[in-house]
Amino acid sequence: MQSRTPASRAGRPRSAAADTAILAATREALVELGWSKLTLGDVATRAGVAKTTLYRRWAGKNELVVDAVAELFDELRLPDCGTLAADIEGVVLQYAAILARPEAKSGLMSVVAESIRDEALRERIRASIVERQKRLVLEGRARAQQRGELPPESDPEEAARTVDLIFDVVAGAVVHRTLVSAEPADEEWVRSFARILLFGLAGAGEDHDAAPTPEGRS
Amino acid sequence: MQSRTPASRAGRPRSAAADTAILAATREALVELGWSKLTLGDVATRAGVAKTTLYRRWAGKNELVVDAVAELFDELRLPDCGTLAADIEGVVLQYAAILARPEAKSGLMSVVAESIRDEALRERIRASIVERQKRLVLEGRARAQQRGELPPESDPEEAARTVDLIFDVVAGAVVHRTLVSAEPADEEWVRSFARILLFGLAGAGEDHDAAPTPEGRS
DNA sequence: CCATTACGCTACGACTCGTAGCGAAAGCGC
DNA sequence: GCGCTTTCGCTACGAGTCGTAGCGTAATGG
Numbered sequence A, B: 001m002q003s004r005t006p007a008s009r010a011g012r013p014r015s016a017a018a019d020t021a022i023l024a025a026t027r028e029a030l031v032e033l034g035w036s037k038l039t040l041g042d043v044a045t046r047a048g049v050a051k052t053t054l055y056r057r058w059a060g061k062n063e064l065v066v067d068a069v070a071e072l073f074d075e076l077r078l079p080d081c082g083t084l085a086a087d088i089e090g091v092v093l094q095y096a097a098i099l100a101r102p103e104a105k106s107g108l109m110s111v112v113a114e115s116i117r118d119e120a121l122r123e124r125i126r127a128s129i130v131e132r133q134k135r136l137v138l139e140g141r142a143r144a145q146q147r148g149e150l151p152p153e154s155d156p157e158e159a160a161r162t163v164d165l166i167f168d169v170v171a172g173a174v175v176h177r178t179l180v181s182a183e184p185a186d187e188e189w190v191r192s193f194a195r196i197l198l199f200g201l202a203g204a205g206e207d208h209d210a211a212p213t214p215e216g217r218s
Numbered sequence C: 001c002c003a004t005t006a007c008g009c010t011a012c013g014a015c016t017c018g019t020a021g022c023g024a025a026a027g028c029g030c
Numbered sequence D: 001g002c003g004c005t006t007t008c009g010c011t012a013c014g015a016g017t018c019g020t021a022g023c024g025t026a027a028t029g030g
Helices: A016-033 A040-047 A051-057 A061-075 A084-100 A102-115 A119-147 A156-180 A187-204 B016-033 B040-047 B051-057 B061-075 B084-100 B102-115 B119-147 B156-180 B187-204
Strands: none
Touching (some): A016 A040, A016 A051, A016 A061, A016 A102, A040 A051, A040 A061, A061 A084, A061 A119, A084 A102, A084 A119, A084 A156, A084 A187, A102 A119, A102 A156, A102 B102, A119 A156, A156 A187, A156 B102, A156 B156, A156 B187, A187 B156, A187 B187, B016 B040, B016 B051, B016 B061, B040 B061, B061 B084, B061 B102, B061 B119, B084 B102, B084 B119, B102 B119, B119 B156, B156 B187
16 A cells, blocks of 8 residues: 555655756766766766665666756747747747757767667657657647648547657757757748748748738649 | 779788678677667677777777668669659658668667767768768759759759758658657658648648548558 | 788776665654 | 664675787788
8 A cells, every 4th residue: 555655655765956966967967978978977976976876766877868858858838929830930949949959969869769779768758758749749730720720630540640740740850950960950940941841842932921821722 | 082092002901891791790780789789899709800800990889880870871762753742752761661670770870879979970970871861852852843843943052951951851750750759651651741741731631632532552 | 022911819907887785864653 | 752764875896898909820912
């Protein structure tokens, strides 16, 4: 019956201050050393705790970095700018700003790479990082449909697939731009990207500052 | 580099067979062990060469894996299917098939992550992997413009930016789908992606061919 | 035949890993 | 207050990997 009293177990409680210190030290070490040269002993020294304390709370380097990086995405919010295009640009700019930080660059790609051969790690990433981002897509899409900017969904299963697709396109494009092409996803780039996402390759070259045309439905 | 056979330096030449054996052994080790548990000593044993031979040819694990993974992308070709949509679907399916292989999953993401803090490594990746992919986008785009499916370019600098953008969108979406969402980029997904890429979010919900088409899902 | 380079092999110090053991500290129930 | 329980800091340890040096041998060009 220990399902009760989850917080009042007898014994000395874990220091919450140590948690935040360790995660902050992890991000600091990611910036200075990068993923490969980051050692748990170094993180422990930076955080002012013993190395054994780290191993008591996290299974290893992977899980620790996931938690440290996940906190970076807490600030991600969906703006309400009035139009779908503006909402997309706003959230993508936020996402790009987070990915521009060196601790995100160094950490995120590495743990995702590790997660390929570690199912539990992938689930941890999904739950603490990916799912929240996908929720933004879902919310923004629903909002656009309410405004009439996007056609409403008929099949809910089809809608879920579409949200997954959009999420992979948006997040993938920003990640690829930032980490592979290694160039900034600045306002100009985001504007071009949003234009292609909304109107496609064919419509990208046309006039697009005007209000949403009643679309000749070609 | 030595394509000119510069005066044919005296001494015993490097075994070309050893090169291919080492790269094959690297891919094999990537499949079985993944990036983090891959050691150069193990690769040397698999390839049947001495560990010192590895260090004489490659600076370290990063460079070795880049070369091993780069060979996977040699088979990438741009199909000529007659329409831009079909060309996109064809090349994306090829790219997805390569990324589905475990040695590509394990290796590519890890070396890209390492390249964030290693300028020389990033350049090596760009030259041997990324640039060839970008060329496919350039070629496909030119072909589509010739067919009249896309408007011709006016400003060449603007055109370069557009190609970079499309490349990040396409490659990023496939990579994110395969490695982050960890779901297959199969024909159905590729078809949906190509539709969004061509017509945008607004046009994607319309009935292009999703209606009761007798098209048997092969 | 000789200079030059690559190869296989062994050995080495330096480093990190993850764990075990110990005494001390900090809460909770009584 | 008094015990019980859990956490913490610290030290030490075997195991494993790293990258390099040294040596003798094999292969090629002049």
